[in-house]
Structures are given as structure tokens and as C-alpha cells.
Amino acid sequence: MNVLSTLVFTQPVLHGYFRSSCSWRVRIALALKGIEYDQVAVNLIKDGGQQLTHEYKTLNPMQQVPAVEIDGITLSQSLAVIQYIDETRPGPRLLPSEPKKRAQVRMISDLIASGIQPLQNLHVIQKIGAEKVQWAQHFIHRGFDALEPMLKQTAGKYCVGDELSMADICLVPQVYNAERFKVDMSMYPTIQRLNQSLLEVEAFQVSHPSCQPDTPAELRA
Template identity: 55%
Template sequence: MTNSGTKPILYSYYRSSCSYRVRIALNLKNISYSQEIVNLLKGENKTETYKKYNPKGEVPALIIDGKTLVQSVPIIEYIDDTHQYKPRLLPEDSYKRYQARMISEIIASGIQPLQNNSVLKRVGEEKKTEWAHDFIKNGLDALEKALEESAGRYCVGDEVSIADCCLVPQIYNARRFNVDLTPYPIMTAIDERLSHIPAFKQAHPNQQPDFPGEGN
């Protein structure tokens, strides 16, 4: 339950990794929410109606506590701030909190924006796979190094955090782009562990109402 009593609404697309991050966070905090689907392939994110929620024309947007929030990482921070029970998505310990934010930043600023649909369209059909591979691999190399120091069962020690909310969708994306994940044993082991947690399972793209079925 949210603290306002009104059910939040998540503007989301099943395959959007940024929406996926927020779905995980809402599930981890047991916040019941409904979804409004914004089909990125049909350009529904660029309509004036949707841009009232997210002026940048991107998903996600979250309506919660009578406010409309955008940008997945600050949204997760808001959720954690307003629902201060476990799991704490921003760890209380300063250094662990730094690690959780640093890992989230590698993904949210250093990988995802460079392989976002709108960027790949500009790069063009011919070059887009090589472009996406290079930037994903470059980011995952840095991430694996960071995890050597920070990881326990999960990205930061043994507690689930915002870093895990960012990691799982990014690995999902890497698999979509057929990136070889064998050089990343720490992150793939964490991803495997997280895949058994219901909050992560329920947030998976193939569990969403707009999932079109395998092979689509």
C-alpha cells in the first residue's frame, strides 16, 4: 500500500529497461499499482497527451501521492524515501549507499542512454548492433570491476538495493542484443539469484500485460 491510499499508476512499456527498474522497486516495497501501457514501437511516448506526464517523451512516468514523477533512478529514490521499510533500496551505510548509487549510475548514465531506441535509430540499421555491443560491453566491464569490491549475494553486500533494480534490466537488455556474458561471472551470478525473488519475477517483461509473446 502507498502512504496516500490512492493506487499509483505507472506509465510503462514491457521491454523498457527504465520501466522495468521501477516495477522491481514498487514490487520490492509491496506497493500495489496499475499500469498504463505506452507502446514505444507505435510512438505513443511522443504524443502530446503522453508528454503531459513525461515531457521528454520517455517511459517511465509514475503518478504517486498526487505527483507525477519522471526519471527512473530518482523515482526509485522517492519510493525508498517515502516507504522507509526493508529492503532499503538506498543502503543506510554511507559507503554502501555510494556503491549502490555508483553502480546504478554506470548503468543509468553510462550504458542505457547509449543503446536507447532513439539513439540506435540515429546510428542507423547498419551500425546499430556494433554500436550497442561496444557501449554495453564497455559499461559491463566497469560494472564487473565495481562488483568485485561491492558484491555479496547481491550488487552491494547481501541486501537488495537500487543497484539490483538497475542491474537486472540491463542484463536483460544485454541478452536482447546477444552480448556474450561469460566475461561477467559476478554479475550473472547475482542476476541468477535475483531471478528467484518474486518482486523481480513479477517485474519481468514477459509478465507484463503488453508482452506480445515469445518471438515477437
């Protein structure tokens, strides 16, 4: 029996924050797959951080966003959510079927999701204090210095060849963060080119932080 045939599919509920890069990754994946979902805003700043409440901790013990309720389970790591969606829903593949390309997609995604983004997320930045911009710039540069030559080897129209993948889903939010921290992107022409191409894709536009229900009015597109 096909395992998928035993699953009861439900409309996902995404608990996230408009400017969270991890939440944005999930929004992009859902949009690429054409999956309708509900959003519950978790404001990371208001009331001392709504992710720190006991109620939210039951959804995500790490008290981070996103948390996604889907098919009777709750998932709380963006790459795990994306891979689950890819394995259970029809639509364009987010990980290539060919093993070498799939490994490249995972390599790029992990570099961003583990090697860059956590070092400049809100919890870390709040601990750094006055030097937060310099801290973020340092670790984004360090990651992009590795990512740029890597992408020169793997990229076609997108991060790995000419098909959209989880690597692209990770790239765009990280470039958005780099621009927020005023990183000089002229040093990374391949990253810039890919980001510009991806921002022309509808799924990346509708999921953008400027277009979410919890986006403050002054930041809306």
C-alpha cells in the same frame, strides 16, 4: 512535524512499456516494497511511438518511459521514482542506511543508468540504423568492463553486500538488454552470478518483461 505525515498517499499509476529497462526498474522497486499499482501501456513502437503524443508529453516532457503518477505529483526518471518510493513507503530499504554502502549503490546505479543504458535505448538505436547491434554491444561492453571489477569489490549475495538495493534493480534489466544484443556474458562472471541470483527473487520474476499486461503474446512466459 514529520513531513511524511503530511503526504496523502495514493496508489501509483505507472506509464511504461513492457521491455523498457527503466520501466522495469520501477516495477521491481514497487514489487520489492509490496506496493500495488496500476499500469498504463505506452507502446514505444506502435503508431510511430505513443510516447511522442502531445498527451503523453504533458506527463513526461522528455517523451520517454516511465512516467509515474504518485501522491499528487508526476515523476519521470526511474531512479528518482525509486528513491521517492524508498523514502515514503515502508518495507525493505532500497538504499542502505550506512553512508559508504549507500554511495556504492548510487555509484553502480548511476554507472548503469547514465553510462550504459541511455546509449542503447530505442531513440538512440533508431538513429544509428544498420550498425545498431555493434553500437549497443560496444557501449555495453565498455560499461560492463568497468562494472565487473567494481562489483567484485562490493558484492556479497547481491550487488552491495547481502541486501537487495537499487543497484540490483538497475543491474538485471541491463543484463537483459545485453542478452538481447547478444553480448558475450562469459566475460563477466560476477555480473552473471548476481543476475542469476536476482532472477530467483519473486519481485524480479513478476516484474519481468515477459509477464506484463502489454507483453505481446508471442513473448509471454
